[in-house]
Amino acid sequence: MNEQFDFFMPARIFSGKGIVKSSEDVFSHLGKKCLIVTGKSSAKKSGALKDVTDTLEKLNIKYTVFDKITENPLASTCCEGGKIARETGADFVIGIGGGSPLDASKAVCVYAANPHIINDGIYTEEIKSTPLPLVLIGTTSGTGSEVSGVSVLTRENGRKQSVSGKNYYAKYVLADPCYTYSVPYHTTVSTALDAFAHAVESYFSKKHDALSRKFSCIAVSEIVPILKKFTEPDCTVTEAERDILYFASLHAGFALNKGGTCFPHGMGYALTEDYALPHGIACAVFIPAFLNEAKKGDKDGYEKIVSACGISENELFKILNTLCHADITVPLEKIEEYRVRWSTLKNFKNSPTDFNADDGASLTYNLFGK
Secondary structure: OOOOOOOOOOOEEEEOOOOOOOOHHHHHOOOOEEEEEOOOOHHHHHOHHHHHHHHHHHOOOEEEEEOOOOOOOEHHHHHHHHHHHHHOOOOEEEEEEOHHHHHHHHHHHHHHHOOOOOHHHHHOOOOOOOOOOEEEEEOOOOOOHHHOOEEEEEOOOOOEEEEEOHHHOOOEEEEOHHHHOOOOHHHHHHHHHHHHHHHHHHHHOOOOOHHHHHHHHHHHHHHHHHHHHHOOOOOOOOHHHHHHHHHHHHHHHHHHHHHOOOHHHHHHHHHHHHHOOOHHHHHHOOHHHHHHHHHHHOHHHHHHHHHHHOOOHHHHHHHHHHHOOOOOOEOHHHHHHHHHHHOOOHHHHOOOOOOOHHHHHHHHHHHHEO
16 A cells, blocks of 8 residues: 655644643733734634633733635735734734635735735736734634635635645644534534545545545544434534534544645635635535545545445435535526636546536536536
8 A cells, every 4th residue: 555645734733622721821922913814704703812812811912803705706806905914013913714704804914014015916927924823712613714824815706715735723722512503503614525525536536645534534434423413303503513524623633634636626615705605515516426536546545435425325415415405506607607617627637537617617507507
């Protein structure tokens, strides 16, 4: 068995319940002023924002809250956050929330230290100065953004596009599953599907290695039993299950950090932009087709990850088809737009077979066409 791997994930992770209040040194070592980047509600509802501000006040660290981050965060909003960080003299940034605030926080750190980069310039301009140090605190169980060097932003033209590399990693991650307890049920389902997609796509990606595949297998073994429960009527999620999902999302994030995503994520972005489908569902709706493709190119690997799921192949597909229902109709002219857009996506090139933009358009028509 080939056990070679090349793993880079420089963020230091502290995990456990109450970890924010018990990790004062993380903040005090970074400076005396900070910018907190978050959205309007999740950081408050989860209790994470209060835990952070209480700790900062105890340490006499001044802070400014920038809470303008929305779903699918705009590059221009992140640029504004960077400007505020400079104006307030922030020494570091704390990102609190789900994938959108965490991804946005990474970009804010880059903008803050590089005033020559404006809005969509983050995709083209050179990063000349080291970004501000970043602490990430997640409040959902799906994105794995805490442990990856990727930031997915929305350009001025409304399209989602990622930036990535060593400049987009956090310095510290404070991982407390308690902050996911207030997440609504439908969001919990969608984020769990997102984490599952991360694990599966990275497992079969052309950039995977032995270690990333181990993380993928751990993640699906933890996520799938709870996905199965989600198919039951009147399902509720226990705190213990939320704990499992949160750490599973980090395991999937480790795999994603190495392997990256494939065509389901590239295609899912379009459905989120144009039809407001939750990100996890928008990506996972293409996972059954992705698994069928992956089976053609790597039957042995396919059998191993299905085995890691702990259920039969047929039962896995039944769960996915039940949870990934999307009641939308995509007109033919829109599918043709997608075909052109997808022809240049790296996600397709990272996929395990020669599945291309034409295949993606056909799949979209079969699922949602009219």
